[in-house]
Amino acid sequence: MTEEEDSIEQAAVARRERLKALKAAKELFDTPDGDAVRNESKAEEADDKDEEEAPNVKFRNYLPQDKQLQEGKLAPPVPSKFEDPVTAPPPAEKVDDPFLNIAPKKPNWDLKRDVQKKLDKLERRTQKAIYKLVVQKQNQAAEENGGD
Numbered sequence: 001m002t003e004e005e006d007s008i009e010q011a012a013v014a015r016r017e018r019l020k021a022l023k024a025a026k027e028l029f030d031t032p033d034g035d036a037v038r039n040e041s042k043a044e045e046a047d048d049k050d051e052e053e054a055p056n057v058k059f060r061n062y063l064p065q066d067k068q069l070q071e072g073k074l075a076p077p078v079p080s081k082f083e084d085p086v087t088a089p090p091p092a093e094k095v096d097d098p099f100l101n102i103a104p105k106k107p108n109w110d111l112k113r114d115v116q117k118k119l120d121k122l123e124r125r126t127q128k129a130i131y132k133l134v135v136q137k138q139n140q141a142a143e144e145n146g147g148d
Contacts, residue, residue, distance in 0.1 A: 018080070
């Protein structure tokens, strides 16, 4: 068997033990104490003669002041020690998803790629137009200086 199967079986065994402990605790709550049974039988004998049966009173979380009622106090059950054998697996190493690396770093990179040829052409035309304007200004300045 592999380690994983062993750990699963160990967890199952531990769970069974906890369930058994819980069932035993439940049975403790459900069954009356020996004193309560004796008191009940005495009360039944007395009530059968004159009155109706008295209810069996159990006090789990309350301590009555009356001494007759204190006999109905139940001892608190002691649950078994609980240790959770199942632990979270250690975090796995961070693995980069190859599909996340496909996405571009800038959202408009494809637009720039598609338009780059046209931009280069426009840049050359712009540079030629600027050159013509500079030449025209120089010619005008030369005519003004030479024409005076």
